[in-house]
Amino acid sequence: LTIMSPFVKVISNEGETFEVDIKAIKMSQTVKTMFEALGVDENRNDLEPIPFPLVDSATLKKIIAYCEHHKNDARPNFQRKGCISNWDFEFLANEPRMLISIIMAADYLEIQSLRRIAGIFVHHQITGKPLKRI
Template structure:
């Protein structure tokens, strides 16, 4: 039985300086990174001489994006079923609302339509979470900020 070759791992650098690793198939799901491989010929650069690919995402968000892409890399294309959320996706994306919205922004910015769709389905299951998530702005010191939008007090996001 022939011995399998190890899968080469590319280095990713988060906004806050944390190094993550992902294989080529996982990175192919991230639109701009795939374009970088195609246009700059990164497939032909030896891994040991290649600089890390810097992605402008905090490590916490990048871990979720790469983890989701890694899990779904062998799937043809995520079905655009309006209601279905796999059990794995539901558990993996059961995070605090602010992180979920950061993942949604990252999925949109980095052109990951399957991740974007799944996150939006999760949000649409509980539309009431949207207002509190956006109103929970600790940068606004005005205690009347909630009345400005016609709400008495927002529900606290978990």
């Protein structure tokens, strides 16, 4: 018997709807604060969908994947200062436009751990490169 976690629907700025585990989406401080302010019962599966007007569908899929992967983390795992996991590295190794979209969405949704690993990733990508290549 598998117990399903409650979920909520989120909507991209293109109108596409995704179901996401509530525990996962609460990695977003924006969502967590909204739930607390509105007194949302997180054990229900009939919550109103949450629109994210500044996040497109492709980026929202990536954000959901990140949150689902890390939802059970006790706290962000940075083995050594400036290091990120292989999974996180692969997650962020996108073409530049998608990486920028992920960073902007992480900022908009206040996903602190994603902002931090994205900063480390970008730092490693640009360190030692001439300005014209960046």
